[in-house]
Amino acid sequence: xxxxxxxIAEHPFFENMIPExxxxxxxxxSNVRFNAGDFxxxxxxxxxxxxxxxxxxxxxxxYVPSRGPFIIETAEAxxxxxWSWLFPPYRWHFDARVQELTRAIAMDATCLREKxxxxxxxxxxxxxxxxRVMEQRxxxxxxxxxxxYGNPVAHSR
Amino acid sequence: MLPQVDPMLPTxxxxxxxxxxxxxxxxxxxxxxxxxxxxxxxxxxxNMLYIYGVGEVPISISGDPAIPRxxxxxxxxxxxxxxxxxxxxxxxxxxxxxxxxxxxxVTEAIGxxxxxxxxxxxxxxxxxxxxxxxxMRERFxxxxxxxxTRTPEDILFKKELENWRKRFDLEVYVTVDRATGxxxxxxxxxxxxxxxxxxxxxxxxxxxxxPEVMMRFTVHALQNRGMATQNIYVSMxxxxxxxxxLCGHCQLGPTFIxxxxxxxxxxxxxxxxxxREL
Ligand SMILES: Cc1cc2nc3c(=O)[nH]c(=O)nc-3n(C[C@H](O)[C@H](O)[C@H](O)COP(=O)(O)OP(=O)(O)OC[C@H]3O[C@@H](n4cnc5c(N)ncnc54)[C@H](O)[C@@H]3O)c2cc1C
Ligand code: FES
Numbered sequence: 239x240x241x242x243x244x245x246i247a248e249h250p251f252f253e254n255m256i257p258e259x260x261x262x263x264x265x266x267x268s269n270v271r272f273n274a275g276d277f278x279x280x281x282x283x284x285x286x287x288x289x290x291x292x293x294x295x296x297x298x299x300x301y302v303p304s305r306g307p308f309i310i311e312t313a314e315a316x317x318x319x320x321w322s323w324l325f326p327p328y329r330w331h332f333d334a335r336v337q338e339l340t341r342a343i344a345m346d347a348t349c350l351r352e353k354x355x356x357x358x359x360x361x362x363x364x365x366x367x368x369x370r371v372m373e374q375r376x377x378x379x380x381x382x383x384x385x386x387y388g389n390p391v392a393h394s395r
Numbered sequence: 396m397l398p399q400v401d402p403m404l405p406t407x408x409x410x411x412x413x414x415x416x417x418x419x420x421x422x423x424x425x426x427x428x429x430x431x432x433x434x435x436x437x438x439x440x441x442n443m444l445y446i447y448g449v450g451e452v453p454i455s456i457s458g459d460p461a462i463p464r465x466x467x468x469x470x471x472x473x474x475x476x477x478x479x480x481x482x483x484x485x486x487x488x489x490x491x492x493x494x495x496x497x498x499x500x501v502t503e504a505i506g507x508x509x510x511x512x513x514x515x516x517x518x519x520x521x522x523x524x525x526x527x528x529x530x531m532r533e534r535f536x537x538x539x540x541x542x543x544t545r546t547p548e549d550i551l552f553k554k555e556l557e558n559w560r561k562r563f564d565l566e567v568y569v570t571v572d573r574a575t576g577x578x579x580x581x582x583x584x585x586x587x588x589x590x591x592x593x594x595x596x597x598x599x600x601x602x603x604x605x606p607e608v609m610m611r612f613t614v615h616a617l618q619n620r621g622m623a624t625q626n627i628y629v630s631m632x633x634x635x636x637x638x639x640x641l642c643g644h645c646q647l648g649p650t651f652i653x654x655x656x657x658x659x660x661x662x663x664x665x666x667x668x669x670x671r672e673l
Contacts (some may be wrong), residue, residue, distance in 0.1 A: 297582065307576035311583050316591055337579055374587070377612070381584045382572045386606040387515035387545040 242267050245343055249290045251318040251367060259360050266349035271341050272296075278319065278334035278342075285322035285330050286347045291315055294340025299333045307333065311375075321368050323347035402639050405445045405490025406433055408466060410483055416551045420516060421481055422457065422469040428488055435463035435494075438501055438523035439602075439630060439658040442493030443638045444468060449479040453635045453653070455520035456494060460527055466491060469519035469551065495638045497658045499524040500628060504600035507626075508536040510592065512613050514543050514585055514605020518551050520630055520657075521604050525559075532564055537594050539566040543585030543609070547571050547578045566593055585609060589616035596621040602658075604630040611668065614661055624662040631656045631664070 243264045246252050252260070270289070272278060278289055278296060289296075295314050299307040310332065313319045319342075322330050328347070354361030407428040414422040426432070433442070436456050445451040458467025472481040483489070501524050509528055513521045521540075528538055540559065544550050550569065560567045568588045570581040581588070586609070601617050603610045610629050617627055633652050636644040640654035648667040650656065661668070 299576065305575070309574045309576065309578060309582045312581045314581075314591075378584045378587050381586070381608065381612055384608055385545070385572070386608045387543075387549065387572070 242269065242343065245269075245292060246290065249292070249318075249343070250316045251290055251371070255363070259363060262353055262357070262360060263345070263350065266346045266353065267343050268346070269341070270344045271339070272336040274336055274338050276336045278336065279330045280333050281330055283330050285320060285328045287344045288318065288320035288323055288347065290343040290345070291317045291319060292341045292343065294342075295337040296340055297335050297337055299335055301333060307335070311378075312337075318371055321372065323350075324365075324368060403492065403637070405443070405492045406430060407488055408432070408491045409488050410485050411465065413483065413485060416469060417549050419473075419481075420469060420471045420551060422467060423480070423483065424458070425466045425468070425489070425491070426464065432464055433466070433491060433493060436460060436523075437494070437498030438527050439499035439520055440494040440496050441520075441638075441657060442466065442468070442491050442495065443635070444480065445490035445492070446476055446479050446483075447490070450476040452476045452480075453495075453638060455630075455657075457519035457522045460523050461530060469516070471516045493638070495653055497656055499602050499658055500600060501527045505531075505534045506536070506598075508594040508599040509538045510541065510594050510599055510601040510617075511539070512541045512585060512589075512601065512603045512605070514609040514613075515545065515549065516551070517603075517605035517609075517630070518542055521602060522552065524602055529565070536598065537566065538564065539568070539592050539594055541568050541570075541585055541588045541592060543570045543572070543588075543605070545572050547574055547580065568592065584612070586612040586616040589613065589620060599626060601627045603627065607631075607668070624665060625660060627661040628658055629661055629664070629668075630658050
């Protein structure tokens with residue numbers, strides 16, 4: 239348990255989290271390990287966890303019929319993966335495929351939802367952390383959409 | 396009195412080697428056809444390349460400043476002149492004048508960590524800076540190259556990137572905007588590499604080259620890491636004609652990119668950055 243708490247406290251996502259909150263959420267955490275080719279989650283499944291990546295690499299993919307998997311983003315050590323557990327209907331929108339041996343901390347969603355309902359200040363703190371990640375991902379997605387490296391000629395048409 | 400040399404007169408160069416980098420990008424290595432060739436260049440400077448009967452374009456030098464006799468230019472075929480250039484073969488000749496413009500502050504950055512951030516074809520103008528840094532590697536702290544392209548197929552200098560990656564004294568991170576399932580590298584935009592890149596923001600010189608939108612997001616990410624704008628350099632592009640500060644084609648606010656740029660310290664042009672053609 240102490241190890242888990244240390245890992246959580248050291249993960250950038252929980253930077254500067256007060257010890258009292260760490261004590262509360264560590265009860266929802268478990269150590270997990272995945273091998274290359276495993277899936278952390280798959281599109282359509284119930285989102286009952288999120289992951290703090292400690293080591294390795296995971297790709298977020300969308301499966302396009304006749305084209306195969308299309309990679310949207312990669313997550314590595316220091317990243318957090320998954321926010322579909324926050325909002326009903328709690329379903330994953332993408333596949334998360336493991337590219338190389340990955341160690342992570344899985345946070346149980348039901349457990350966390352109960353804790354944040356019981357302590358709104360903790361809930362707010364968590365939401366703020368996720369909102370920051372969402373904002374960063376949204377900015378990155380907008381930049382991806384801008385297709386800045388595209389052919390200038392094709393663009394001017 | 397010495398005869399006046401017409402600064403607009405190109406020097407004849409012969410193509411020694413053509414390398415296909417990607418579907419639309421190629422590298423020419425050129426040696427002087429008859430004379431000694433042009434004066435030595437600094438990393439970040441550019442030449443005007445003249446294709447007979449077609450026209451002239453500014454292209455950055457992508458080769459090693461320690462081997463100034465051979466000029467290396469990496470070009471993306473986007474329009475009339477660059478497409479004609481793509482058709483050129485070994486032993487054909489073109490006219491070159493230069494080198495022009497300001498340069499990356501490599502020697503000024505001695506003692507610092509170095510962060511090079513390249514987007515797309517922007518790796519080409521940064522490569523000479525990396526050569527220069529690596530030639531006196533022990534005089535810098537951490538050296539980090541962050542490189543983003545559209546897809547894995549658009550990655551330039553693949554072999555060289557692999558070799559750089561193998562070095563223990565250089566951190567190389569490559570990312571692409573989009574990829575399919577058989578790509579094992581990073582997917583995401585290049586500014587998103589900055590929060591985790593290993594450098595000391597208070598003792599770093601950053602040099603950025605790529606599309607202006609990418610450079611703007613990169614500057615923000617560097618600022619979020621705590622970097623001061625005086626330590627951030629960007630390379631700007633505008634259409635050019637004379638390249639010697641006479642015609643005004645390349646004006647950026649009160650400056651001419653061909654003379655005062657293309658490399659600018661970010662705080663000097665911050666106000667003008669990302670303005671539509673001025
Ligand atoms: C200082 C400087 C250094 C440069 N270094 C390089 C380099 O190392 N490698 C390289 O491939 N290119 C470089 N460029 C850009 C290059 O000069 C242009 O791509 C080239 O002039 C286009 O000429 P063209 O006749 O082929 O295209 P044109 O027929 O003139 O134009 C075709 C299309 O390309 C667009 N275009 C023209 N110029 C640019 C530009 N600068 N950026 C984006 N789109 C443009 C036009 O809007 C048009 O849509 C540099 C430009 C500058 C100013
Ligand atoms: S291109 Fe003529 S002034 Fe710069």
